[in-house]
Amino acid sequence: MTAQVTVEADDLYMGHSGRADTQMVRAALYLVLALLDTAVVITAFGLSDVIRHRSVTDMLTISYWLIVPVFMAVSFYVRAYSYTTLIARHLSIWKALTAIIGATAITIMLLFATKNSTDVSRVAFFTGTLLSIVGLTLVRLPLPLLIKRLGSSFFRHVLIVDGNFTENIPPDVERINVASFGIRPEVTDPLMLHRFSKLVAGADRVTVSCAVQDRERWSFYLKSVDCHGELLVPELHSLEPLGNAHGLGLAGVRVSIGRMDMRNRLLKRGFDLSIAVIALILLAPAMLLVALAIRLEGPGPVLFRQQRMGRTNRLFEVLKFRSMYVELSDGHGNTSTARDDRRITRVGRIIRATSLDELPQLLNVIGGSMSLVGPRPHALGSRAGDNLFWQVDRRYWLRHTIKPGLTGLAQVRGYRGSTDNEDDLIKRLESDMEYLTHWSLMTDITILVRTLFVLLHRNAY
Structure with a gap:
């Protein structure tokens, strides 16, 4: 079987229908609903001030800086903005009321703990809570009709x-x-x-x-x-x-079923972007020096591009600093890199040993084709012993249910380098499947921290 699969660039990025992703439509609706909820709560407590004092006093400030942030946090926790919530009117209302009642209860405790509760009008406070309940309910009543009109754009x-x-x-x-x-x-x-x-x-x-x-x-x-x-x-x-x-x-x-719901995907994506952008800015000088060294050593592009399997088994182009001589480069990854590999340049040996060759993948992370943490993407021709990776264990395809990562659980456990036998792949695969099963944001943070201690590794060549 040939592993030299080549996909045209247009096929890499164009889907079948050409329509907007329904998850993006839902995310936009969630954002609009969250903004409406925020406006409702601020307006409700502002009105309660006017009703009680005939003017706006500290109640509006408290709602803006305390009640609203707590309300948003509780809403996120109870999943008030989700598909199952929005399609069921009664559930949507119940989640919103749970969030506002929980937010007001937490606010009361915070005011009491900071000895500021005596400065707050109880009548205005509970009037604001009541008005918020009414407003949040009214906002959600027409949601099922809106979703029905959106039809397949929503689901x-x-x-x-x-x-x-x-x-x-x-x-x-x-x-x-x-x-x-x-x-x-x-x-x-x-x-x-x-x-x-x-x-x-x-x-x-x-x-x-x-x-x-x-x-x-x-x-x-x-x-x-x-x-x-x-x-x-x-x-x-x-x-x-x-x-x-x-x-x-x-x-x-x-x-x-989907490995991650939208909430967790947005959480992971936000984390990726915040860290990747900062890392790219901080590491830009080092990346420029590496690019200059590659250019001065000899002819050929600075970046190496290769098709690899990404999330949901869709191909994408991974970026790396070129570490091999152009005429000896293996675009399909049919031959694993070995220690003292004659294909590697002098600069290449340094950047591979220090993992600097992987830094351009920060652009993959920012672009959305990769994540900071996840199963490492492999070349299509990668072999374990004499067999292609997917011939060794069919579970190999299931490791792609989330985005591939710059680093992963297998890498921090030392499973990197060449795969001379099938057991080398099985150990990585088991670590990848363990990561998929037990994913959490804290797991990603832990793996990133552990990665700092394995950048220099005996199998990095």
Whole structure:
């Protein structure tokens, strides 16, 4: 089997539908709702001041600097801004009221602890709370109607048809016949995985109708692209199971769920951006010196670009400082780098030993194709012993359910360098799967700190 898979640049960045990602639409709606909530709370406590004192006093200041920040923190904690909350009016109202009541209770405790409670009018305070409850409720009443009007822009449901399918489907379900795209669920073909992942990119739910003998492979495909996926099982339809396929009224079996919800993705993305931008600014002088050294040593580009598997098994171009002679560079990664490798330049040996060659990947992080922490992206031709990585263990595709990282749990445990045998890959894979299962922001912070102590490593060559 050849590992030399090349994808055109347009295919790297263009999806099937060309529509806006529904998650971005929902994120925009969450932001607007949060701003409305903020305005409601500030207005409510400002009005309570006017009602009680005929003028604006300290109550508005307290709401602006204390109640609103606490309200936002509690809202985030109780997931007041989420898909499941917004589509259910009663749940949306309940979460908002929980947040404002919790915020006012915490504010009272803070005022009491700082001995400032005597300066606050109780009538104005509780009037502001009551007005906030009314205002937050009114804001949420029309939300289901708005979401219904947004339709597939708010929630995208894709039906993948592999074979015959004669059932009627609702108009808001997008039907895709994969045969017209030449796609088959081949778990040994990275290009096929990439194409399928691009086809369903941005979908919130993916349902597959296929032949019985293909269900196992389609199930693995759904897991590998990190989506809420299900398989239609017509033979169960007469039983009317509770888990009917969402929106289709047909019997379905859920086989995969997204690894991270939007809340955690935004949290991780915000952390990545804040650290990567600062790191890029601080390390810019060092990067310029490395670029100059590479340029002075000999002809060839400063940066090395290579296609690697990214999140949901979609290909992307990873950036590194070039550390090999141009004529000896291995663009597909078919040969692992060895100690005293003759392909490596003099400057290359230094930057590889100190991990400076990886610094351009900060641009990948800022651009969104990588994260600071995650499974390291591998070249398509990478081998463990005599076999390609995905031939050693099929779980290899599942490690891509989140963005690849500049560093990862496997790296801080010392699993880096060449993979001379299959066990070298298995150890890294097990660490990657452990990271996916137990991810938290604190885990990322811990791995970043531990990375500082392994930048110089005996396997860094």
